[in-house]
Amino acid sequence: MNNQTTEQLLDAIRREAAQLDIKTQPEPQPLPAEESPGQMSFEQRLRLPSKPAYHYREFLQFDDEAFVRNAFLCILQREPDPAGLQSYLNKLNDGIEKQGILAELSGSEEAKRYGVRIRGLKGYRMIARLRRIRTLRPVAQRLLGLYRRICELPNTEEMNQYRANILQQLSWMSRQLQAAEHLTELSRQQVEQLKQQTGKQGEDNALLREENQTLSKQLANLSHKIAYQHQALATRPSIPAEPNSAKAPAVAPAIDDSDVSAFYVAFEDACRGTREEIREKMSKWLSYLTAANTGSNRVLDIGCGRGEWLQLLGENGYAATGLDINPVMVNSCTEQGLTASLDDALTWLQRQPDASLAAITAFHVIEHVPFELLLRWTTEARRVLQPGGVLIMETPNPENILVGSHTFYHDPTHRNPITPTLLEFLAEYCGYADSELVRLHPYPEEAKVSGNDPLTERVNGHLCGPQDIALVARVPEAEAAE
Amino acid sequence: MKLLVTACQVPFMHGGADYHIDGVTDALRRAGHQVEQVRFPFKFNPTRSIEELMAHCEQQDFSEFNGLQIDKVISLQFPGYGVRHPDHRVWVMHQHRAVYELFDQQPDKRQLEAFKQQVTDYDTRVLARASRLFANSANVASRLRQFNGLNALPLYHPPHGAEHFYCADDWEYIFYPSRLETLKRQSLLIEAAQYLRSPVRILLGGSGGQEAQYRALIEKLGVQDRVHLIGRFSEAEKYTLYARSLGVFFGPYDEDYGYITLEAMLSGKPVITCTDSGGPLEFVREGETGYVREPEPEQIAEAIERLYADKQAAAAMGAAGRESYSQHNISWQQVVNSLLTDN
Numbered sequence A: 001m002n003n004q005t006t007e008q009l010l011d012a013i014r015r016e017a018a019q020l021d022i023k024t025q026p027e028p029q030p031l032p033a034e035e036s037p038g039q040m041s042f043e044q045r046l047r048l049p050s051k052p053a054y055h056y057r058e059f060l061q062f063d064d065e066a067f068v069r070n071a072f073l074c075i076l077q078r079e080p081d082p083a084g085l086q087s088y089l090n091k092l093n094d095g096i097e098k099q100g101i102l103a104e105l106s107g108s109e110e111a112k113r114y115g116v117r118i119r120g121l122k123g124y125r126m127i128a129r130l131r132r133i134r135t136l137r138p139v140a141q142r143l144l145g146l147y148r149r150i151c152e153l154p155n156t157e158e159m160n161q162y163r164a165n166i167l168q169q170l171s172w173m174s175r176q177l178q179a180a181e182h183l184t185e186l187s188r189q190q191v192e193q194l195k196q197q198t199g200k201q202g203e204d205n206a207l208l209r210e211e212n213q214t215l216s217k218q219l220a221n222l223s224h225k226i227a228y229q230h231q232a233l234a235t236r237p238s239i240p241a242e243p244n245s246a247k248a249p250a251v252a253p254a255i256d257d258s259d260v261s262a263f264y265v266a267f268e269d270a271c272r273g274t275r276e277e278i279r280e281k282m283s284k285w286l287s288y289l290t291a292a293n294t295g296s297n298r299v300l301d302i303g304c305g306r307g308e309w310l311q312l313l314g315e316n317g318y319a320a321t322g323l324d325i326n327p328v329m330v331n332s333c334t335e336q337g338l339t340a341s342l343d344d345a346l347t348w349l350q351r352q353p354d355a356s357l358a359a360i361t362a363f364h365v366i367e368h369v370p371f372e373l374l375l376r377w378t379t380e381a382r383r384v385l386q387p388g389g390v391l392i393m394e395t396p397n398p399e400n401i402l403v404g405s406h407t408f409y410h411d412p413t414h415r416n417p418i419t420p421t422l423l424e425f426l427a428e429y430c431g432y433a434d435s436e437l438v439r440l441h442p443y444p445e446e447a448k449v450s451g452n453d454p455l456t457e458r459v460n461g462h463l464c465g466p467q468d469i470a471l472v473a474r475v476p477e478a479e480a481a482e
Numbered sequence B: 001m002k003l004l005v006t007a008c009q010v011p012f013m014h015g016g017a018d019y020h021i022d023g024v025t026d027a028l029r030r031a032g033h034q035v036e037q038v039r040f041p042f043k044f045n046p047t048r049s050i051e052e053l054m055a056h057c058e059q060q061d062f063s064e065f066n067g068l069q070i071d072k073v074i075s076l077q078f079p080g081y082g083v084r085h086p087d088h089r090v091w092v093m094h095q096h097r098a099v100y101e102l103f104d105q106q107p108d109k110r111q112l113e114a115f116k117q118q119v120t121d122y123d124t125r126v127l128a129r130a131s132r133l134f135a136n137s138a139n140v141a142s143r144l145r146q147f148n149g150l151n152a153l154p155l156y157h158p159p160h161g162a163e164h165f166y167c168a169d170d171w172e173y174i175f176y177p178s179r180l181e182t183l184k185r186q187s188l189l190i191e192a193a194q195y196l197r198s199p200v201r202i203l204l205g206g207s208g209g210q211e212a213q214y215r216a217l218i219e220k221l222g223v224q225d226r227v228h229l230i231g232r233f234s235e236a237e238k239y240t241l242y243a244r245s246l247g248v249f250f251g252p253y254d255e256d257y258g259y260i261t262l263e264a265m266l267s268g269k270p271v272i273t274c275t276d277s278g279g280p281l282e283f284v285r286e287g288e289t290g291y292v293r294e295p296e297p298e299q300i301a302e303a304i305e306r307l308y309a310d311k312q313a314a315a316a317m318g319a320a321g322r323e324s325y326s327q328h329n330i331s332w333q334q335v336v337n338s339l340l341t342d343n
Helices: A006-019 A064-076 A082-093 A098-106 A122-131 A134-152 A157-234 A257-271 A275-288 A308-315 A327-335 A345-351 A371-384 A401-405 A420-429 A454-464 B016-030 B047-059 B109-128 B138-148 B186-193 B211-221 B235-243 B259-266 B297-309 B311-327 B332-340
Strands: A053-055 A117-119 A298-302 A319-323 A357-363 A385-396 A433-440 A468-474 B002-009 B034-041 B072-075 B088-092 B132-135 B173-177 B201-205 B227-231 B247-249 B271-274 B290-293
Touching: A006 B235, A064 A082, A064 A098, A082 A098, A098 A117, A098 A122, A122 A134, A257 A327, A275 A308, A275 A357, A275 A385, A298 A308, A298 A345, A308 A319, A319 A345, A345 A371, A357 A371, A371 A385, A371 A420, A385 A420, A401 A454, A420 A433, A420 A468, B002 B016, B016 B034, B016 B332, B034 B047, B047 B109, B088 B332, B109 B138, B132 B138, B132 B332, B173 B186, B173 B235, B186 B201, B186 B211, B186 B227, B186 B297, B201 B235, B211 B227, B235 B259, B247 B259, B247 B297, B259 B271, B259 B311, B271 B297, B290 B297, B297 B311
Parallel strands: A053 A117, A298 A319, A298 A357, A357 A385, B002 B034, B002 B072, B072 B088, B088 B132, B173 B201, B173 B247, B201 B227, B247 B271, B271 B290
Antiparallel strands: A385 A468, A433 A468
16 A cells, blocks of 8 residues: 555545445535525416405415515516515515505505405504504504414304404594594694784783883882982982971882982982083093094993983084983983983894994993893994994903902992903903003092002002003904994 | 533534534433523633623523423533533533643633632532533543542543444554644644654644644655645545544543544544543553553654554554443443433
């Protein structure tokens, strides 16, 4: 043996092995790929004869493609199109019953042309209808299982009875379902009606609310007037109070907004200087405004008080409007022939067209409002001001330690000091150009500590520096407000 | 009886274990029982998956399913043998070898330390619950004693197609059919080839991960005229390859059981094995049914030269091996009897 090659040796082994009479168990081999339905010849399989009616059981002998093709050929009188074939094969794979597919095919519009009947599917049709309602799906599923089992049972008298019962139940459920759908439609209509009614009521409500507001404004006006008059009388020592004068009623009313307003008017009167002093102070702001004869000459003053500034504006050719939340102040303005109203500033601004004002001013107002509102004012003002228009907002200057820690709190309606940094950033953020901070009203020279060394200067700066500060922010000239 | 056979399943990896699992299932069915297999999917990595499988198995109560009483459970593999049944018969094919006898060869021993302890504890705990404990071989039984302090009875089963093995005059080659893997140590035989003076050829059957390395080793040692990697072969060819060999080499490292020893004996051929080969040592008697040598190429070559030098003695050892096999009374019937008797 050793003079042969290894190839020859292996050949000899293979030859001998080939002669072994062994029923060898096959080596584990990969399973043969399952025949796909497409590879099967339909002609090799039975085809149902063409008839006007079938029982669904006749189709059950077929599987997969043969089933789908028989169903198409019998019910639709044609071969399935590739997409249809695939879709029904998928349904079969997904476990949809053949009966279900037959019910679907025979219920289609196309099938009606040929009128081929498939018997025994009544139950499946009804179950299919139930199945379409999501909430009834589990019930339909259970019914289907039950019905299927019953269909497989032999045709005894008892079974037929049972089957008929089930069908009756199913049709009852169908009717219930239809009734439920009808009800749903009815409720939908009712809801629609209600909606319309509500809308109308809403309109009525709006009207009433408006009326109400007008009335309460008038009422507030009156009560402020009375309070103011009363207060004015009390502070006039030269005229002795008459014992029988129509004063406030003997029983003091509960403290309300009007009381606070009255207090505030008195407080302002006590703290602010005379009308002349104020006019003097305000007149310098005129130089910051664009000339009244270029563009719009309208100016809004938020928190107009008793109208010194409005008057100055009017004298210089501007059409000034004042807003104040204090009716006493507004009245005092209108009585002087100035234009002023109790309107809310934001709402007023929102009503104005773009680029329609020359200036918006607010002297010692912004420290009374929450920042959210200040931000909205500033934003809205940017829109309403014409190019070159100016926004001026004056407020106590917290850089002065005495202001920040003490005098600011004289006024009980002040919220919190606003720093110059915040003002400047606010203007920049809202899209104003070349904003400027104007520091005003330092302590008089005689109030300062004498000396000019750095420490003294610092002490004077912090304690005796400007008590107010104003932001002067301008809308860019070049670009018109969008 | 209603019996459940538990084992592992490593998807798309089929080999001797499947033959074993199906073999015992078929034998139990032939004995008239209702048998089903329960196989746990097993992956070697990460160890986390093995830990989870252990925990899962130990939680399984197999005494009944949906009111159906299971009479006995027969478990063959780690970690499926952890399931619970009052009459649980465990026939350990092998344990998780990576943390036992092969642990010293693991590259990342330190990281495996905790896992090793966990597996050892699991085996010790769950196998102690078995109503009867068998091992695939005396080798596996001795590992159970050594590592877990458990006594298991060796229970042998026949190789596939036992009735088809036959003996014929030799065509002067040594046959070693096994997967080409490091643990199977085909390299010993390839290296031995360079010391051979006789014209004996060496046929290495099978494929495996070390094929390229072994081919390179054959080239390197210049023994390509003598050593041949013949690849896969059919079942009929297997019988002839055994029948026409001068002898069979089976020198793996610490084999659990090893069908090759039994197949060689059934073919009436002497077996050359090594002192550390495990399972084969239970059957090969030095100088009687083959040769047991140190795992050294020169010693293997010397044993091969002996077979060639005295073919009559070689044939006599082969015949003695066949005789020895029949004395061991290895059959599926015997396996069924042992597994099911209550002592």
